Amino acid sequence: MFQTIDQMTKGKATPVIPRTWAAISEFLREKVSAGASKSSATKTKSAVNGLLKAKGMIADNAPLNLAWFDQMFPANAWDPTTMPFEQKTYQDYRNRVRPLLEEMLGVVEEKKALRAVIDDWDDAASEFERLDIIAGPNCKKKMIPIRNTLTMAARRIDILPAELDQFVLMRIYDAAKKSERKSIRKASERIAYGQQACPDIARRFPHPITPIVADGVFRYAVPAHFNFELEEFVEKGARIRYIRAKKMYEYVADGTRVGMRTSMRAMIDAFIATGHLNPRANSFSACLENPDALADMLGHIVERIGDDGITARHATTIVARLPIIFARNGIDDAVLRGLIKEVEELGHHSKKAGMPERTKQFCRALIERKKFRNSFLLAHATPRVIAQDILDRAASEARSLTREERGQVIRNGAVALFCSIEIGGAPARVENVLEMPFGVDKAWMRLAKKDVQVVIPGAFVKNGEEIRFTMQPGPHRFSETVLWYLANVRPLILTDPDTGEMASSPWLIPMLSDPDRPCPYETFHGWFVRIMRDDVGVPCTPHNYRHGQASLLYHRHPERIGWIAVRLGDTQETVLRYYAWVHSEKAMAEGQQLIADMIDS
Structure with missing residues (x-):
């Protein structure tokens, strides 16, 4: 049956126009008309404009959506290399805008209803x-x-x-x-x-609950009852070969075993998320030989690549371990390898990629901004002062540290130690510092009066050459900070706050709950990132701390690339792969100026 134009128009659904931040101005005007503070509304509008400017956006392109807001403006996302305001201002902007969005979206009313x-x-x-x-x-x-x-x-x-x-x-x-x-x-x-x-x-609460542990990076939700089966796969996957004379297996390094465990957890999490594995099932092994499950699992991991998920490198590393684990557990890995080859995103190898753009941005800021650079190079000073102030305050009041104060001293002391070694000694990899033996026969760090001597064996260095350096007293107090940590902070880690008994540990930075083990990377990473961002004013990770000083050295002394490679414990090829961009950009800028000079002449 034919319809008139009017009938067809009536039958069409009215398109839904997504709400944007452009609606904020009118909403604030209505609030002021209803009696709200005009000055408060003005400050909120300034906060809205400030956040939009920081991202180079206009209100019409910013969706009125809390998930989008949290992704674009996380609480810990202040970055002086990209934002034209201080951290305190960023937090003030967030604290003004997010509640406003909640009010506009009706979240405030929902919370009231839930509380009731x-x-x-x-x-x-x-x-x-x-x-x-x-x-x-x-x-x-x-x-x-x-x-x-x-x-x-x-x-x-x-x-x-x-x-x-x-x-x-x-x-x-x-x-x-x-x-x-x-x-x-x-x-x-x-x-x-x-x-x-x-x-x-x-x-x-009849179901057993295990405390959730923050791992500092991206989490994978795996029901606890899969852990035993998961560990069996990791145990076999970690075996390199059987040594018949010793009647024992040779295993991969402990760090690699941890990585295998992460890969298995990511895989199981993906099987559950894609509907191939019931979270209450007894076993996940059937999925390992299901081509559709494997394909969807890889697709799910790729979908998580992004600012709010995992990096392409992390995804590639996770997936690369799986065929090895499969093969060592007697499972045909041919289908999985074939599926991996088909996915372009899973070919993101760090050896080909060089330095990520975000890290380059951080290094550019160090090169170009003197104040930022000095805060970076003297980063050990701020956490040391914070920790010492807490110790002095407790001493002046003739009392013991509270649990919270003890934690603050340990966190700031460990970060001050790491920064002083990295800048005042050599940029060792964070794993080398955290797993540095101390106070034992084969210690990597030894004290010679006021000097601090460090030797990292070649077996633990990428280029196979040992890293050896001595830290001596000086105006910037790098070696003094190491000695201060050993005298004031490390004993706190080893002392039971309840009994006062002191344990021993073979590690420079012992694990808080088990001194026989080194401080976990995830734990230290959380301390470092927060203190560097909130107290030092230099948002970066432990790994970027290494990249930052290497970029500064190569920018200032490109002719000494061999010396820089030795200091980093890398090959010259690696230094060029990661840091050649420093002078490529400089050469491009100089070339542009030469062209401009020709025009003037």
């Missing part, structure tokens, strides 16, 4: 308030993870305490904003403790 619900979470919270670790003057603050963060998140998905198991908890954790994750981790600790200490809490 009365259910089993309220009764459960009352049980926690009676625990010895919570009861007391700070009870209300200690209850925030349970009564607020976790309760609100669980109510959104209609989960009651009796239905909360480890898998559901991890899904809540993964869906949470970054600012909420620490609180949910704390809630998991409270529940795990409560299940052991209080029968009533164990009754309300």
